[in-house]
Amino acid sequence: MPSKRKRKKSLNSNPAPGNKYDIDPARLPVHVAIIMDGNGRWAKKRLLNRVMGHEKGSESVRIVVRTSREVGIQHLTLFAFSTENWERPRTEITALMKLLNRFLKTERNEMRDNDIRLQAIGQIDRLPEYVQKTLLKTIDLTKDGRAMQLNLALSYGGRTDIVRMARMISRESIKGQLTPEAITPDLVSSYLYTKDLPDPDLLIRTSGEMRISNFMLWQIAYSELYITDTLWPDFDKKEYLHILKQYQSRDRRFGKIKD
Ligand code: FPP
Numbered sequence: 288m289p290s291k292r293k294r295k296k297s298l299n300s301n302p303a304p305g306n307k308y309d310i311d312p313a314r315l316p317v318h319v320a321i322i323m324d325g326n327g328r329w330a331k332k333r334l335l336n337r338v339m340g341h342e343k344g345s346e347s348v349r350i351v352v353r354t355s356r357e358v359g360i361q362h363l364t365l366f367a368f369s370t371e372n373w374e375r376p377r378t379e380i381t382a383l384m385k386l387l388n389r390f391l392k393t394e395r396n397e398m399r400d401n402d403i404r405l406q407a408i409g410q411i412d413r414l415p416e417y418v419q420k421t422l423l424k425t426i427d428l429t430k431d432g433r434a435m436q437l438n439l440a441l442s443y444g445g446r447t448d449i450v451r452m453a454r455m456i457s458r459e460s461i462k463g464q465l466t467p468e469a470i471t472p473d474l475v476s477s478y479l480y481t482k483d484l485p486d487p488d489l490l491i492r493t494s495g496e497m498r499i500s501n502f503m504l505w506q507i508a509y510s511e512l513y514i515t516d517t518l519w520p521d522f523d524k525k526e527y528l529h530i531l532k533q534y535q536s537r538d539r540r541f542g543k544i545k546d
Contacts, residue, residue, distance in 0.1 A: 308528050310358055314535045316488035318362035319355060320510070322502055323347070325494030325518030332518075338382040343520035345390050352394075354524050356401055356435050358531065362484055363437050366502050370410065370444030384414065387441070388421050395425045404432030408480035409443030438484065445504030452478035481506055489534050493519045511537050 323344060330340030348365060355363045368383060391405075398405060405425050414422070422441075455478050459465040476482065487503065487510045495516040499507070513530050515522070 308358065308532075310528065310531055311535055312359055315359055315531065316511075316534055317360075318364065318485050318487045318489075319360050319531075320364040320366070320487035320490045320503060320507070321351065322366045322490070322492040322500060323519040323522075324492060324496060324500075326520055328494065329518040329520040337379060338386075340518075340520055341379075341383055341386055345386055347519055347522045348390065349394065350524050351522070351527055352398075352403070352437055354527050355437075356403055358528070361435060362487075363435065364408070364440060364481075364484070364487065364503075365438070366440045366443065366500075368409075368441045368443070369501060370442055370447050371501065373413070373442070384418050387439075388418050391421045391425045395428050398425070398429045398432065398437065402432045402434035403429060404436045405429045406436055406438045406483075407441050408438055408448075409441045410447065411441060413442045436484075438481075440502070443480065443502075445499075445501045448479050448481075448503075449505060451480075475505065479505060486510065489513065489530075491515070491530060493517050493522050509539070509541050511539065 326340035326344040327337045328340070329343060330337050333339075348367075351365075352363065367387065372383070373380065395405070405422075407422055407426065411419060411422065422439075452475060456465060456470060456474075460467070476486075481503065484506075486506045486508070490503075490507050490510040490512050492498075492512070492514045495514060497514060511534055513533065515526065515530070517526060
């Protein structure tokens, strides 16, 4: 069942029929988050340049966005570039930025036509100016999308998110605008990059690594985890639908017991 915490806005007043795939629309995760990993290994296995893995990976992005919209997912968050990814070779960073820019340009009309709204979380001001420009234009073009929100995590890190929140709260406290007692979990959530999003119900990670890699550390407290060995460029609609179906059999208790 979707998380009860932070059910802020329902984007989707007329959900797409998830049951076409034997998925119960009433038990869909409201928010799916994905750590897209394994592009480099996919390329290496084929003796290709790592960038080719990222290029193939952007096709999987397209598939997951379309499928999410089709089944009625309201929020999809993709970890596309982490704060740590800035330490990769300059050539790979440049290629990833170009790929992101191309993806936004080629997909934005389809997003708008399919009622999808784009948002970004992370240190957007660290992205190259041309990417920031394309990103802001795409956000603006798709701002009326109500069926689904696609959140791209770009130069995002969970620890940076938490430090940023602590600094903002600290500034308010110093000004006398916030007492220590006013600092509650909901207040903390409201200072994170994800302040307008419900917490993820389902976190998928590809490539078999059993780690969170600094992604949404606060927000995934009660997310259901699904780790697949599939490398991101090989992740397809069939596997995504299988994971959504599997999620529906999970017993979510949020630390409580059944009545
Ligand atoms: C991790 O694989 C993936 C990334 C660092 C970047 C993710 C980017 C894409 C999926 C393509 C572009 C994105 C969009 C939104 C169009 P890795 O390079 O760490 O793989 P490895 O662990 O096998 O080396």
